[in-house]
Amino acid sequence: MTFATSVELLKFHWVAYSIYALIIISVVAWFAYNLTRPNKAKSIVRIPFYGYIGFLVAGGVGHHIFTYNSIPWVSEDIMRHELKPDRTFDIEIADHKFKLPGQMKVNVGERVYFNAKSHDLVYGFGLFRQDGSMVSQMQVNPGTRNDLMWTFNECGEFDVMSTEYSGPGGNDMKVKKALVVTGCDDQKKGA
Amino acid sequence: MSFAKHLISGTNFDAGSLTALQKITLRAVVMSFLFYGLASIEGTLMRVALVNPNIPPIEGSASHYFSIMTVHPIVGIFGSTYQLVFAAFMFLIPFLTKKPLYSVGLANFVWINITVGTALAWIAAFIWHYAPLYTLYWPLPADVGQFSTIGGVVFIVGVALIMIGTLAFIYNIYATIFARVGVHANKTTKELLISGFGIDGMLNLINKLRGKPPYTKEPALSLPVVAIFRGTVDTFLDALVILGAGILVLAYLLADLSGATWNVHAIDALLYKNFFWWGLDLVADGLVLIYVAGTWYLLATIITGQKLFMENVARAALLLELVVSWMVWSHHLLGDQGQPEMMKLISGEMVTAFELLTQGLALFITLVTLWKARPLKMTFELKYLLGGLVGFGLAVPAAIIQADMGMNRVLHNTQWIIGAHVHIALLVGLYMTLYSAVYVLWPMLTNETRLYSTKLSNAHFWLHLIGGIGMGAFMGMAGLDGMLRRHFYMNGEYHTFMVFAAICAVMLVTAWLLFLLNIVLSVGIKGLIGIFLPAEDETATFGIDPQPSVVAAARK
Numbered sequence: 098m099t100f101a102t103s104v105e106l107l108k109f110h111w112v113a114y115s116i117y118a119l120i121i122i123s124v125v126a127w128f129a130y131n132l133t134r135p136n137k138a139k140s141i142v143r144i145p146f147y148g149y150i151g152f153l154v155a156g157g158v159g160h161h162i163f164t165y166n167s168i169p170w171v172s173e174d175i176m177r178h179e180l181k182p183d184r185t186f187d188i189e190i191a192d193h194k195f196k197l198p199g200q201m202k203v204n205v206g207e208r209v210y211f212n213a214k215s216h217d218l219v220y221g222f223g224l225f226r227q228d229g230s231m232v233s234q235m236q237v238n239p240g241t242r243n244d245l246m247w248t249f250n251e252c253g254e255f256d257v258m259s260t261e262y263s264g265p266g267g268n269d270m271k272v273k274k275a276l277v278v279t280g281c282d283d284q285k286k287g288a
Numbered sequence: 289m290s291f292a293k294h295l296i297s298g299t300n301f302d303a304g305s306l307t308a309l310q311k312i313t314l315r316a317v318v319m320s321f322l323f324y325g326l327a328s329i330e331g332t333l334m335r336v337a338l339v340n341p342n343i344p345p346i347e348g349s350a351s352h353y354f355s356i357m358t359v360h361p362i363v364g365i366f367g368s369t370y371q372l373v374f375a376a377f378m379f380l381i382p383f384l385t386k387k388p389l390y391s392v393g394l395a396n397f398v399w400i401n402i403t404v405g406t407a408l409a410w411i412a413a414f415i416w417h418y419a420p421l422y423t424l425y426w427p428l429p430a431d432v433g434q435f436s437t438i439g440g441v442v443f444i445v446g447v448a449l450i451m452i453g454t455l456a457f458i459y460n461i462y463a464t465i466f467a468r469v470g471v472h473a474n475k476t477t478k479e480l481l482i483s484g485f486g487i488d489g490m491l492n493l494i495n496k497l498r499g500k501p502p503y504t505k506e507p508a509l510s511l512p513v514v515a516i517f518r519g520t521v522d523t524f525l526d527a528l529v530i531l532g533a534g535i536l537v538l539a540y541l542l543a544d545l546s547g548a549t550w551n552v553h554a555i556d557a558l559l560y561k562n563f564f565w566w567g568l569d570l571v572a573d574g575l576v577l578i579y580v581a582g583t584w585y586l587l588a589t590i591i592t593g594q595k596l597f598m599e600n601v602a603r604a605a606l607l608l609e610l611v612v613s614w615m616v617w618s619h620h621l622l623g624d625q626g627q628p629e630m631m632k633l634i635s636g637e638m639v640t641a642f643e644l645l646t647q648g649l650a651l652f653i654t655l656v657t658l659w660k661a662r663p664l665k666m667t668f669e670l671k672y673l674l675g676g677l678v679g680f681g682l683a684v685p686a687a688i689i690q691a692d693m694g695m696n697r698v699l700h701n702t703q704w705i706i707g708a709h710v711h712i713a714l715l716v717g718l719y720m721t722l723y724s725a726v727y728v729l730w731p732m733l734t735n736e737t738r739l740y741s742t743k744l745s746n747a748h749f750w751l752h753l754i755g756g757i758g759m760g761a762f763m764g765m766a767g768l769d770g771m772l773r774r775h776f777y778m779n780g781e782y783h784t785f786m787v788f789a790a791i792c793a794v795m796l797v798t799a800w801l802l803f804l805l806n807i808v809l810s811v812g813i814k815g816l817i818g819i820f821l822p823a824e825d826e827t828a829t830f831g832i833d834p835q836p837s838v839v840a841a842a843r844k
Contacts, residue, residue, distance in 0.1 A: 103697075103698040106694075106695075106698065107698060107768045110689070110695070110768065111765070111768055114685075114689065114708075118682055118761075121681040121682060122682075122757075125674055125677060125678045125681065128655065128658075128659070129666070129671075129674050131662070132658060132659070132662050132663065132664050132666070132670070133662075133663055133664060133665065133666050134662075135663050137662075146652075149648070149652060150645070150649075153644050153645045153648040153649075154645060156644060156685075156688075157641030157642065157644040157645060157688060160641070160688065160692060161637050161638070161641070161692055164692050164693070164694035164695060165694070167694075168694035168695075170694065171693050171694040174693060174697070175629055175693070217427070218425075218427065218428055218431065219425040219426070219428065219557055221623075221701065223772075225770055226770075228770075229770045229771070229781055230769050230770040231698050231702065231770040232698075233697055234623065234697065234698075234700060234701070235623050235624075235625050235697075236623045236624045236625070238558045238561070238624060238626060239427075239553060239557050240553060240556055240557055240558070241557065241558045241624075241626030242625060243624075243625050243626065244625050245625060258772075260700070260701050260772055261425070261701060261774070262354070262421055262423075262425075262428075262774035263428065264419070264420075264428060264431060264434040264435070265350040265417075265419065266434060268350040268354075268775060268776050
């Protein structure tokens, strides 16, 4: 299983977590009901203690192994200094304003390197689809490296928005359609 | 009896019969629930403002909105939660160890300091709109171009007072635990320390595996006391870090007032973030989880009247949490690209995942202890305890999911984190657990005062549970659709989710109002005033037979 975009990943996450939430609420409700009954309840499943511990450890560690293998931007992020980008965009931020290199144009499938620099406060650099859903983001700290490598597997026009609070003045930090990805056929087209 | 008579005199509450220990506990509890109400109203205002930004008093002002967002966690976490937890523990430690509280005067100092400190922080935001948020990301709190310097000074002094009160609480707790009187008259400090850190439980387990007799059959400290001891270590470290950050901000603000211009970039923003999150995370991943586990164990044993299941494992797990809580802060910095990858991987992902194990163990041990004692009566304390277990059952896995480099890239700073994780953990997990403790301690603290209405208690339970889970869920869904947590949306974005989240927030406020009404009608306004009058009985212990006025007299 591989998730090409954040939409696919978050849809899967929505379904998986909702199922988990319903299960945990139901289990405690069943437990509460049977706690008060005079008759002994029959366990639906019998989970040995070490089995439960094993499940927790497998869940905690396995989750990261699963995401490493199914979310392409994890390995790309870790290895970003070894990989050669197709395009690089330098972004500067100061006084609650983005200074972008014009409208950023990208072909689908290209590996893009965003290099952001803050001159004053802590900001965020986030890419959003036209429906408001998030493509990707990073924090932008003053005085340190803030670089994000991203391969666009979808087409569309994307807004840039600050994803970190930098005072009330930062609430309007949004550049509409700052980035355009082209080159998809209709089936692959994003927002 | 008429409603008016209940309002004045309560049911059968007599403030004059309370000891000093009961009074100082109840004073902090009263302030805690007043601050909870304030935080609840603030939260609801922000939720409604995301549906209609022009609602008064926000009226479409980002500056006002973020001022509320800044003080909301200060009021909720320090003004309310800290006070409630500190009050409960300053009562429970003498009760569980059967020793007097080290100092009633210091306990008064704690609630007064935290109350005044919280009020100052709130005033700074209300009057001067000082709004760097609780994260205080450097150099924002020292940004005198955006914020009033005087407002900043008042805010930082308020937070410093809260932390000084916290340090006084810690001193009082440790001085009580290490006092070699009563049942601990013959214990050494080393024995108390080994027990406090949970090392005896670990040694018992190791000896069992090696086929040797246990290290100790009767640990020096009971398990809930061990949890309080352990959690308080993190409370101490956290207070030092927040005080340290406060001193830094204050120095810059005072420099500005004196006319000097200090270069804010002399402080490395990322290094500061690491330092601050290391300390702040000890609240969420240290003391909250450990205090909560200890409270679950205590409640389970009191509710069932039986010994805790797998007590040695529970003691050892508290020791494991010690290591885990100090090493997990990097999960807050997974979106910071200057943070070394190894720190993200080890601290942010792998060690953080251990919290699933430690909290999962606490959940398991509590559930089995209850299960072995069935059939049980569905009392309010049991009902709220189960609600608390559901809250953490939902919120902890939500945290583990987002503490991942892949997920964090698309979830960081969204409403998912603050809704599905933080608010469900605090409102459902923590507060339901604390309400359970309130119902357990109520007869002890009020000398068997009758509650005015069980119907009001039931209405409070369901409104709080459904409102808490519902609000977290709708915020979480908006977060998955890209909604940010620290942004004032004013154009109807994510409207449907925000309408439902606001309805749930109103349910939470209503729940608080019903709870407050029930308590006021049980205690009466006269009783409430009486709680704040000096105690005639100076007893600083509870539950020791013969009654502990002897101890108080001996101390004189």
